[in-house]
Amino acid sequence: HPKALLRAIQEDGDYLVKLASQHIVSGDQFDANTMKQLFRLAAKFESNPKRYSSPLQNKILISAFYEPSTRTRLSFESAWHRLGGDIMSITDRSTTGIAKGECLADVAEMFNNYGDCVVLRDNHQESLFEMMDALRIPIINAGNGTDEHPTQALADMYAIFKWRPTLLQEAQNDKITIGVIGVPSKMRTVRSFLKCLSVFPQAVKELWIIHDKASESELFDAGQREELEARGVCIRTTTELDAVLPELDVVYINAISWEGDSFNTYGSAFALNAQSPLKEDAIILHPLARGDELSTDLDHTAHNWYFSQARGAVFLRMALLTCMVERAERVMDVV
Numbered sequence: 655h656p657k658a659l660l661r662a663i664q665e666d667g668d669y670l671v672k673l674a675s676q677h678i679v680s681g682d683q684f685d686a687n688t689m690k691q692l693f694r695l696a697a698k699f700e701s702n703p704k705r706y707s708s709p710l711q712n713k714i715l716i717s718a719f720y721e722p723s724t725r726t727r728l729s730f731e732s733a734w735h736r737l738g739g740d741i742m743s744i745t746d747r748s749t750t751g752i753a754k755g756e757c758l759a760d761v762a763e764m765f766n767n768y769g770d771c772v773v774l775r776d777n778h779q780e781s782l783f784e785m786m787d788a789l790r791i792p793i794i795n796a797g798n799g800t801d802e803h804p805t806q807a808l809a810d811m812y813a814i815f816k817w818r819p820t821l822l823q824e825a826q827n828d829k830i831t832i833g834v835i836g837v838p839s840k841m842r843t844v845r846s847f848l849k850c851l852s853v854f855p856q857a858v859k860e861l862w863i864i865h866d867k868a869s870e871s872e873l874f875d876a877g878q879r880e881e882l883e884a885r886g887v888c889i890r891t892t893t894e895l896d897a898v899l900p901e902l903d904v905v906y907i908n909a910i911s912w913e914g915d916s917f918n919t920y921g922s923a924f925a926l927n928a929q930s931p932l933k934e935d936a937i938i939l940h941p942l943a944r945g946d947e948l949s950t951d952l953d954h955t956a957h958n959w960y961f962s963q964a965r966g967a968v969f970l971r972m973a974l975l976t977c978m979v980e981r982a983e984r985v986m987d988v989v
């Protein structure tokens with residue numbers, strides 16, 4: 655699959671060089687060409703990870719996760735290790751000066767002295783922006799409250815295009831119908847995914863948002879739906895999962911949303927299992943962690959693309975980190 659994606663995207667490293675030293679905050683930051691080149695580089699890493707073993711040698715990642723994470727922290731750290739760099743990891747803010755009232759700007763100033771890049775997960779939406787103002791090294795938003803999780807969205811799109819590389823062609827008749835089981839106004843993964851997806855309207859026939867009745871009035875933030883539609887995405891909404899499932903090529907399901915200091919689960923009203931009326935060749939994506947909404951009896955079916963999605967995130971993050979931290983001329987060598 656990564657090799658098919660490599661063949662589908664013509665190389666143009668100039669888009670990647672522009673990512674050098676950039677903060678990564680939102681899915682909005684990525685245009686179609688930049689995403690395609692990131693996917694191409696990720697596919698190169700995935701096709702042959704050992705060949706590019708140490709472009710980040712002598713560079714230090716500060717991995718600051720103030721909210722639980724399995725995939726994002728470990729895949730970022732795996733990506734950095736695979737690129738030959740070193741890591742300092744904080745998994746509990748109470749072990750830092752923040753617990754004594756230290757302001758985030760001062761913490762950011764120390765990060766400037768100690769590392770070359772920061773990956774931050776914080777359930778407080780604003781912390782990212784408070785640190786950014788004081789940082790001279792790039793920071794990646796690894797999930798800020800209910801706001802955004804842009805690298806998850808890039809990994810989601812990488813999985814979709816590996817599954818069907820022809821969707822990347824501008825002039826093509828191959829359009830897919832996507833269903834999102836989740837609440838775009840409450841879930842950072844869904845919000846960022848929709849932003850990245852809407853950059854490729856030529857690939858999407860329809861986007862269904864599948865929701866329970868209780869979420870009807872709060873599905874979208876003000877302007878969120880209008881912005882997606884203005885980009886050319888045809889959005890429909892339904893509360894009837896089984897009625898729409900036979901139409902869907904990609905089912906994106908998520909159930910957990912971080913709000914303030916704890917999480918809520920939304921998706922238990924809608925569950926997928928091996929008896930669900932899925933199209934025979936439909937794929938399921940899930941950012942994970944999962945709850946009851948995604949039965950393990952799907953794990954050994956061809957619908958399971960959620961494990962591939964999580965695995966591919968390592969290579970996508972390798973591509974992004976290389977472009978952000980490596981000198982531009984070395985990125986061109988890797989490309």
Ligand code: CP
Nearest residue numbers: 723724725726941942
């Ligand atoms: N997808 C995701 O953000 O998973 P984690 O919470 O395990 O990092």
